[in-house]
Amino acid sequence: MNSDDKVLSPFTLPNGTVLKNRLLMAPMTTCTGFYDGTVNSELVEYYRERAGAIGTVIVECCFIDDRGLAFPGAIGIDNDNKIEGLAKIAEAIKSRGSKAVLQIYHGGRMVEPKLIGGRAPVGPSAVAAPRDGAATPEELTAEEVDGMITKFGEGVRRAIQAGFDGVEIHGANTYLIQQFFSPNSNLRTDKWGGNRDNRARFPMAVLEITHQMVQQYADPSFIIGYRFSPEELEVPGIRFDDTMFLLEKLAERGVDYLHFSVGYTLRSSIVETTDPTPLIEKYVAMRSERLAQIPVMGVGGVVNRDDVDLAMEHGYDLVAIGKACIAYPDWADRIAKGEKLDLFIDSTKREALTIPEPLWRFSLVDAMIRDMSMASKKFKPGIFQEKVQDDANELLINVSLETDRIVDIALADNPALDVEFSTSFDIIRERILDANSPHVDAVTGATTQSEAVKKAVSKAIAKSCKAQLLEEGGDVNQPQHYDVVVVGSGGAGLAAAIQACDEGARVLIVEKMSSIGGNTIKASVGMNAAETRYQKLKGIEDSKELFYQETLKGGHFKNNPVLLREFVEQAPQAIEWLAEHGIELSDITITGGMSIDRTHRPADASAVGGFLISGLVKNVNKRNIDVMLDTSVTQIRYENGAVAGVELLNDENESLVINAKSVVVATGGFSANRDMVVKYRPELDGFVTTNHKGATGSGIAILEAIGAATVDMGEIQIHPTVEQTTSYLISESIRGGGAILVSQAGNRFFNEMETRDKVSAQIIALPEKYAYVVFDEQVRLKNKAADEYIARGFVESAESPRKLADKLGMDYHAFLATLERYNVFVDKQYDEDFGRKTAMRHPLNQGPFYAIRIAPGVHHTMGGVTIDTDTQVLDASKAVLKGAFAAGEVVGGIHGGNRIGGNAVADIIIFGILAGRNAAHNALR
Known part of the structure; x- marks a missing residue:
């Protein structure tokens, strides 16, 4: 470093605090907090890794009130319980020699009701944000405004007690503080609204209470920063002279820095669009001598040292670095060495870069990820036009390819497509191009369109690879050779493919549907395992023997005891296998039929299925495992007493032959095959199914064709809590979190934590043949799935039990009596009526109160082909069909006459790993 290097030299703030350089890590959302806004170890390590060479780390915004979180996975500073976790972040940053500053905020009217239990957001006035679907906030009363200022002050106190070196007041991004200053969102007529002076009262009051807390609890070196958005597009709205x-006024009261919130350091006005002058230049020209004493920070578009220098040349004193700090944890070291950086993230490097899984899936990072596994694929350059169909349109899509990458995706002109369609297309297009892969997350609210576009890209890639093979003199009609073919891309198939690849096998995944994930992607509750390190960390005493006995009892003692013993023994190792592959299931709950909390799920208590598939797909991509979508296996070739390969049929009606010594069948069950269900259980005719449409039992048929035996085919499970209009499963984790089941008459009628078959039977026995899952705000806060149900419109909510009963058309006297009686049982931890012994976590007494109408639906088929503990498929005489392996719901015997919730995910991972390992060994020996 040159001695005259201004950027990397120490810098003194107005309060006398010295920063070791002028570089700061910008506050960026990670979505990594626990369900209640507390901090986890993954987030601590993320910040530790990025501290050090950079002078200051500004930690992402913390909500100061439980109605103030503006995004899922937000971290909070709304009560003293949060201090301990935040202190770990502060200590991690400071231990590396950087200053630690914490940003505090309240989302105000920008908060979505689904994030706060269906409640309305709050704001300065009852004016909805100018965006589609925005909720109208409740106007804060004068007393509540005073209370909100106090909450900001308490947030500052907690930040001080957590050991932070400063706070940044978040007065930007159209959040609550900005809403009070804006003439668009603040229509008040009291002292907090009206003219510009009055509208400035709230931000000034927040700054004032911050100073008071610093004076009382901190020393003079504590940093106070303020972030602002310079303009609003709305009319009326904040203009630059308002800012x-x-x-x-802020400078007059005293701040240590001001932080421009713009997407690019040299951004010009978004209002006066004909004026190209950067706003920072206008700021420098207009500021008073007093304001000029306050350092100003720029952010946006900073990747290399040149970007820093350019920002400072235009008037910034400090520069914040955003996405580059995610992609390069040692960013400041790199630019100090003069490195030139390209802003992207290798898709295989999440763990190495210490990027938390929720952040990895967040759009901020997703747009930077490149699928580096695609570099080994060889395309014939050109434009390939594909015709695909979504739920409403036939699409013509042009896919441009170069030798190793996807160059462009263009939609042929179609005047029938609306603006909303085009917007969704642009999003999925960008995701695919940024990832250089069709295997990306679908756009929320446009799933079928996203899958159609992804299918077009997949087909174009397949055609391009085929064309390249022909150009090189290859014969596309010759059978391709793999060591292991995995049929099905649910959890079992993906786990098998990953493990087989790691054992040294060349692997192909064949999937008959248009997208990866199978039925696993719909899984909600979690994965059961006993004697895991996560249980031990939480002080949960469990045993494999108890797990075995409860599963045996839950399966009506019909389980194959040898397979069940293997299942129980291997479960904790499977949890560790997932963790080693970046898929950590560290939170624990309980399901019906269990007496111990042993159902492992993501740290944020979200549904396990999407989390699991997302992590497994990244591992598949990382290993460059080939995938064929929209392709069915018509036959397993079984020659001379062993598997020789498979015959395939793709959606172009092309027949293909694949030679392989091992085949793993992981195609799932047959719950979506009504004829097959009714064949074995006629009384289930007319029941909805929770399964995806690909769950048709095709894998059982192709294995039976080579001699496989089956077992327990009549054992078909119905799940008690299914939303009937959409066939959407309401997770058992809601009951495991403390919910109850109530009839239309307002009464409990059974032990909610009994096995699924028994609970289903009791619902069917009700006169109305449906019931309600009833829970309160305490249950919602600890079960992220509940917010999804609220967002999907499944949930009725009310501030009181009486109002909820009215909404449900239920006798409120009976309903109130039911809640009161159940709450007494919770206090005693003894259910006198139905003998419930588990998940009586707390009385249901905290509003809002919620109800979801449910009835049973076909959920799981316990029957399937027979296997041994090595996952080898057996014939009727129990002889091994050499080279044929099976895992997951296609297999029978493990669950007996009833499956315990949480055991299916364990089943697919445990036996998927075993099948992949053994299939690879068979192929390679």
């Missing part, structure tokens, strides 16, 4: 007015 200068506010900044002058």
Whole structure:
């Protein structure tokens, strides 16, 4: 470093605090907090890794009130219980020699009701944000405004007690503080609204209470920063002269820095669009001598040292670095060495870069990820036009390819497509191009369109690879050779493919549907395992023997005891296998039929299925495992007493032959095959199914064709809690979190934590043949799935039990009596009526109160082909069909006459790993 290097030299703030350089890590959402806004170890390590060479780390915004979180996975500073976790972040940053500053905020009207239990957000006035679907906030009363200022002050106190070196007041991004200053969102007529002076009262009051807390609890070196958005597009809205007015007032009271919130350091006006002058230049020209004493920070578009220098040349004193710090944890070291950086993230490097899984899936990072596994694929360059169909349109899509990458995806002109369609297309297009892979997350609310576009890209890639093979003199009609073919891309198939690849096998995944994930992607509750390290960390005493006995009892003692013993023994190792592959299931709950909390799920208590598939797909991509979508296995070739390969049929009606010594069948069950269900259980005719449409039992048929035996085919499970209009499963984790089941008459009628078959039978026995899952705000806060149900419109909610009963058309006297009686049982931890012994976590007494109408639906087929403990498929005489392996719901015997919730995910991972390992060994020996 040159001695005159201004950027990397120490810098002194107005309060006398010295920063070791002028570089700061910008506050960026990670979505990594626990369900209640507390901090986890993954987040601590993320910040530790990025501290050090950079002078200061500004930690992502913390909500100061439980109605103030503006995004899922937000971390909070709304009560003293949060101090301990936040202190770990502060200590991690400071231990590396950087200053630690914490940003605090309240989302105000920008908060979505689904994030706060269906409640309305709050704001300065009852004016919805100018965006589609925005909720109208409740106007804060004068007393509540005073209370909100106090909450900001308490947030500052907690930040001080957690050991942070400063706070940044978040007065930007159209959040609550900005809403009070904006003439668009603040229509008040009291002292908090009206003219510009009055509208500035709230941000000034927040700054004032911050100073008071610093004076009382901190020393003078504590940093106070303020972030602002310089303009609003809305009419009326904040204009730049309004902002200068506010900044002058802030400077007069005293701040240590001001932080421009813009997407690019040299951004010009978004209002006066004909004026190209960067706003920072206008700021420098307009500020008073007093304001000029306050350092100003720029952010946005900073990747290399040149970007830093350019920002400072235009007037910034400090520079915050955003996405580059995610992609390069040692960013400051790199630019100090003069490195030139390209802003992307290798798709195989999440763990190495210490990027938390929720952040990895967040759009901020997703747009930077490149699928480096595609570099080994060889395309014939050109434009390939594909015709695909979504749920409403036939699409013509042009896919441009170069030798190793997807160059462009263009939609042929179609005047029938609306603006909303085009917007969704642009999003999925960008995701695919940024990832250089069709295997990306679908756009929320446009799933079928996303899958159609992904299918077009997959087909184009297949055609391009085929064309390249022909150009090189290859014969596309010759059978391809793999060591292991995995049929099905649910959890079992993906786990098998990953493990087989790691054993040294060349692997192909064949999937008859248009997308990866199978039925696993719909899984909600979690994965059962006993004697895991996560249980031990939480002080949960469990045993494999108890797990075995409860599963045996739950299966009506019909389980294959040898397979069940293997299942129980291997479960904790399977949990560790997932963790080693970046898929950590560290939170624990309980399901019906279990007496111990042993159902492992993601740290944020979200549904396990999407989390699991997302992590497994990244591992598949990382290993460059080939995948054929929209392709069915018509036959397993079984020659001379052993598997020789498979015959395939793709959606172009092309027949293909694949030679392989091992085949793993992981195609799932047959719950979506009504004829097959009714064949074995006629009384289930007319029941909805929770399964995806690909769960048709095709894998059982192709294995039976080579002699496989089956077992327990009549054992078909119906799940008690299914939303009937959509066939959407309401997770057992809601009951495991403390919910109850109530009839239309307002009464409990059975032990909610009994096995699924028994609970289903009791619902069917009700006169109305449906019931309600009833829970309160305490249950919602600890079960992220509940917010999804609220967002999907399944949930009725009310501030009181009486109002909820009215909404449900239920006798409120009976309903109130039911809740009161159940709450007494919770206090005693003894259910006198139905003998419930588990998940009586707390009384249901905290509003809002919620109800979801449910009835049973076909959920799981316990029957399937027979296997041994090595996952080898057996014939009727129990002889091994050499080279044929099976895992997951296609297999029978493990669950007996009833499956315990949480055991299916364990089943697919445990036996998927075993099948992959053994299939690889068979192929390679």
